[in-house]
Amino acid sequence: MRPEGTRTYLGPEARAREALRSRLLHLFASWGYQPVELSALEPFDPAHPNAESAFKLVDKTGDVLMLRSEFTTALMRALAEAGALSGVARYRYAGPLWLREAPAELGRLREFTQVGAELVGVSSPAADAELLALAWEALEAAGVREAVLELGLPSFVRDLLEAARLGPEATERLRRAVDKKAVPELAELLDAYGVRGRVREAILALPDLYGGREVLAEARRYALSERAKLDLDWLEETLARLEPGIELLFDLGMARRYDYYSGLTFRAFSPAHGFPLLGGGRYDGAMVPFAAGFALGLERLIEATGAAPTAPERYLAASPEIARRLRQEGQVAILGHGGDEDALLAEARQVGARYVVFEDRVVEVEG
Amino acid sequence: MKGYALTVALPKGRLFEKAYRALTSAGLDLPQPQDKRAMFFEKGDLALLLLRNADVPTYVDLGIADLGVVGKDNLVEAGRELYEPVDLGFGACRVSLIRRPEDHGPIRRLASKYPHIAELWLEQKGLSADVIKLHGNVELAALAGLADAVVDVVETGTTLKKAGLEEREVILKSTARLVVNKPALKLKAGRIRPLIERLREG
Numbered sequence: 270m271r272p273e274g275t276r277t278y279l280g281p282e283a284r285a286r287e288a289l290r291s292r293l294l295h296l297f298a299s300w301g302y303q304p305v306e307l308s309a310l311e312p313f314d315p316a317h318p319n320a321e322s323a324f325k326l327v328d329k330t331g332d333v334l335m336l337r338s339e340f341t342t343a344l345m346r347a348l349a350e351a352g353a354l355s356g357v358a359r360y361r362y363a364g365p366l367w368l369r370e371a372p373a374e375l376g377r378l379r380e381f382t383q384v385g386a387e388l389v390g391v392s393s394p395a396a397d398a399e400l401l402a403l404a405w406e407a408l409e410a411a412g413v414r415e416a417v418l419e420l421g422l423p424s425f426v427r428d429l430l431e432a433a434r435l436g437p438e439a440t441e442r443l444r445r446a447v448d449k450k451a452v453p454e455l456a457e458l459l460d461a462y463g464v465r466g467r468v469r470e471a472i473l474a475l476p477d478l479y480g481g482r483e484v485l486a487e488a489r490r491y492a493l494s495e496r497a498k499l500d501l502d503w504l505e506e507t508l509a510r511l512e513p514g515i516e517l518l519f520d521l522g523m524a525r526r527y528d529y530y531s532g533l534t535f536r537a538f539s540p541a542h543g544f545p546l547l548g549g550g551r552y553d554g555a556m557v558p559f560a561a562g563f564a565l566g567l568e569r570l571i572e573a574t575g576a577a578p579t580a581p582e583r584y585l586a587a588s589p590e591i592a593r594r595l596r597q598e599g600q601v602a603i604l605g606h607g608g609d610e611d612a613l614l615a616e617a618r619q620v621g622a623r624y625v626v627f628e629d630r631v632v633e634v635e636g
Numbered sequence: 637m638k639g640y641a642l643t644v645a646l647p648k649g650r651l652f653e654k655a656y657r658a659l660t661s662a663g664l665d666l667p668q669p670q671d672k673r674a675m676f677f678e679k680g681d682l683a684l685l686l687l688r689n690a691d692v693p694t695y696v697d698l699g700i701a702d703l704g705v706v707g708k709d710n711l712v713e714a715g716r717e718l719y720e721p722v723d724l725g726f727g728a729c730r731v732s733l734i735r736r737p738e739d740h741g742p743i744r745r746l747a748s749k750y751p752h753i754a755e756l757w758l759e760q761k762g763l764s765a766d767v768i769k770l771h772g773n774v775e776l777a778a779l780a781g782l783a784d785a786v787v788d789v790v791e792t793g794t795t796l797k798k799a800g801l802e803e804r805e806v807i808l809k810s811t812a813r814l815v816v817n818k819p820a821l822k823l824k825a826g827r828i829r830p831l832i833e834r835l836r837e838g
Contacts, residue, residue, distance in 0.1 A: 419822055450821075452836075453723035453813075476721065480825055518822050538819040541638075543699015545819070 274379030276568075281580075285571055286382070288578050289411055290363050293384045293565060296410050297361035300403055302386050305360050307343045309367075311335045317342060318529065322370035336367040340385055340564060345556035348389065354557055357390040363567075378568060385549070385564030392559035394506035397533050397551060401507070404537065404547055404563050405515045411565070412574045413539050413546060417516045421523030421534045422504055423550075425488065428497040429471050433464045443472065448524040450476035467493065478521035482508075488521050504533060529555050535563065542573040585622040587613060595626060602626075637700060641681035642827055645696055645704030647689040651812050654726040655705035662834040693718060693815065702820035703828060708810040709789060713750045719821050722814040722835045728791075731808040733757070734801050735785045736778055747783035749774055754787040757807050775799045 271277070278286055298304075311317075313325060313333035324336040337343055340362050348354055363384040386403060388396050401418060408416040426447060430440050439462050446455040455476065459469050471491035478484050478491075485501060492498045508517075523534060534550030549563020586592035586602045595602035603620055605613045610625075610632070617625045617634045625632045637643045644666060646655050660666050667679035669686060677684040685701055692706040693714035709731050711720060731753055747768040748754040754767045765785075770777055774788040778801055789810075790796060790803055814835055821828055 417823065449717075450719040450721045450816075452721055454720075479822060480829070518825075520822065538823055540823055543697075543817060543819060 272379070276378065276380070281578075282571070284578055284580060286567060289570060289574075290382070290384055290567060292410050293407055294361060294363055296406060297384075297386045297403070300359070300386075300399075302359040302361035305344060305347070305362050307337065307340065307347060307362065307364070309337045309365070311337055311343060318526075319368065322368050324367045324369045337364075338366055338368050340364070340366070340383060341387060341552070341560075341562060342556065344387055345389075345560065349557065354390065357388075360387045360389065360562075361385070362387075382567035383564040384567060385562060387560060387562030389557060389560045389562075392532075392551065392553050392561075394503055395510055397503075397507040397561060398510035400549065400561055400563060401511060401515065401535060404535065404549065407565055408537055408547065411546075411570045413537070413570065414541065414574075415516075416537055416539050416546070417518050418535055418537050419518040419520055419523075420504070421520050421536075421550075422500055422532070423524055423527035423530045423534055424532055425492075425497055425500045425521055426475060426524040427527040428494050428500065429468070429475060429491065432468045432493045433459075433462070433472065435462055435464070444524045444527070447472070447475045447522055450522060452476050475522040475524075479519060481518065484519040484521060500532070507533060531555070532561070539573050541575075542569060544569055546570055546573055580621075582624075583620070583622040585613060585617040585620065585625045587625065587627045591626050591628065637683050640678070640683040642703070642824065643683040643685065643701045645685045645687050645692045645701035647692055647704075647706060647710075648686050649689060651689065651705060651707060651727045652686070655724070655812060658724050658726070658835065658838070659705070659831075662831055662838070664831060690714065696815050696817050699817050699819065701817065702824060703814060703816045703831075705812050706815055708813055709750065709753070709808060711813055711815065712756075712808060713752045715752055717818065719816040719818060720813045721816060721832050722838075724812040724814060724835065725838070727810070727812040729789050729810050730806045731787060731810060732790045732803045733785060733805040733807060734775065734778060734788055734790070734796060735804055736800070737802050739778075739784055741784065743785045745783040746785050746787060747774055747777035748787035749789070750787055753808060757787065775801055 311334065313335050314320060319338040323338040326334045328334050344360060344362065365380055365382050367380050369379065388400055405418060430443055443455065443458055446458055455473060459472060471493055474491050478488055485505060488501060492501055529552055530550045531553040532551035536545035537547040539546060546569050547563055547565045551561035553559050581601050583601045583603055584595055585605045586595055587605050589604060592602040592604045603622055605616055613625045614634055623634055625634060646652055656666065665679065666682060667677035667684050669677050669684065675686045685695060687695060689706060689710045690713065692704040693711055693716045695701040696704045697716040697718055705724065707727050731750060743763060743765045745768060746754050746765045747770050749770055751767045751769045758765055768783055774786045777783045778786045779799065787807060793803060796803055816828060
C-alpha cells in the first residue's frame, strides 16, 4: 500500500511534469540562475521552520535526521557551510519535498515537488522587482491563465503591532487575528489589552488593507513609525521598476511568518485553483544577510493548467545506424529488436511507433 | 465551483434560516432552496451548497465554495486556514467542560464531538488525557462513565441541569461567522468585499 499523500506518475502525467519542470528550470537558467543539488537527508534541527512537521528518520549512529521539507533553508545552510556567501549569486533548484503532517487533500500532498529560484547577496527594490518579473514569467511559461501576483508586506504588520507595545504572547494573538482577517476577535483582543487611539485604529484597519494599488495610499495613513514608511517606500520603488503587464493585487494584512520575512512577500493565484501556485519573499537576516526567492508547486501548477503535452512521434528504426541518424535529426527513435519486416511492424504496433524506418523506405504502421 | 461567479456554503439545521436571511438582506441574490432534501441550488451566476455544519470549513478551505457561514465552534474544531471577517452574531452557544457534580478528580478520559477543541484546551491547561471522539449524546458519556469529563456545546444549560451534570468551565464562546476562501477573497473582491461591509453594518 502506498503511503498516504504520495503519488506515482505514469504516462501523460509523467510527461507533463517532466516538461513543466524543465521549462521552468530552463527559464531560470536563461536569467543566469545556477543549478544546485541538495541532499534530501538533513540533520534534525529543532530550530528548523518545519522541525515539527518534517519526516524524521533515525541514523545508524542514533542521530535523528529529517527529510528535506523546504529548499530555502537547505540552500542557505549549504551556502553557509561552503563559505559561499560573498557577492551576489543566483540559484535555481527543483526536487521533491516531504512533510509528515500535511493532510492528503486537493493539492496538499505529503510528498510534493517544488521548482524555485533564490537571489542571494543583494537587498534592493531592483532585486525584488527581478524576482517578481521572473515569477511572472514562470507563471506564463507554465501556461497559467488569468494569473495574479499578490504582494504582502509582513514587516509593515510587525511594525504596527510593535507600536502597541505588548508582550510576545499578546502580539502573537493579534498577529493571528490579523492574518485570519478575524476583525471581531481583533477588536476584542485590542479591548482586552487596552490598546487605544491611533494604534488601535491602524491595527484594526490591517485586515482590510487588500485590493489594488489604492491600498498603498490607504496604508500611508496608518504608517505610524519611520520604519513602516520606509517599508512602503521600498514597495513602491519595487513596483516602479516592474514592466507593465503583470497583474498585481495587494494584501498588507498578510501576517504569516513576519519574524522570518523581512520585506516583501508574494504568492500567485489563478481562478482555476483554490491554492497559491507560487510563494516567496525577502528574508534578509533570517539565515544569511541578504536573500530573497520563490518556489512554484509543480503538482498545483499541473492541476491549474491541466493539459498534458502530446507525446512526440516515435519511429522504430530497423538498424542502429538508422536510429542514430534519426536521433541526430532530433527525432525519437526506438531501436527495433529485429526480425523481418512483419516482425518489425508488429513490434512498432506494440511500442506505439507510427513508422518503421528501413534503409531505403519508411512504412507507416496501420491501425 | 466552476461556472459560477460565487458559490456559497450554508449549514443545514439551526443556523440555516438566519444565515440565509443575513446573506440575502446583505444583497446576495441566493436561490431559494425549495426541496429540503436537495443539497445544491443555483440562480443566475450563484450556486448554493447545503452542508453539514462541520463540513462548511472544508468546502471553503479547498475552494469549492468561495464563502460560507459556520459556527465558531465548528470553525475552531476544523483548524483550517480561512478568513473569518464577520461575526454574524446569531447562533450563540458555548463549548464547555462538563462533569458530574461528584467528579473532582483528575481528568483521564475526555469525550467530545470536538476532539480538536478538547485537545487544545488540555494543552493550554498542561493536562494530558485520552480524548474520545463521539458523534452525539455526549452527556451520556459522563453519566454512563465512558469518560470522566466531556466537552460539549451548551446553549442555555437547562438540558444539562436536567441530566444532572455541571458546567465547570466555558472553553469557547461561539456565534456564526462568515468564512471566506483565501484566494477567493482577493480574486472575487468585487463581489465579496461589499458583502462583508454590508454584513458588518448588519
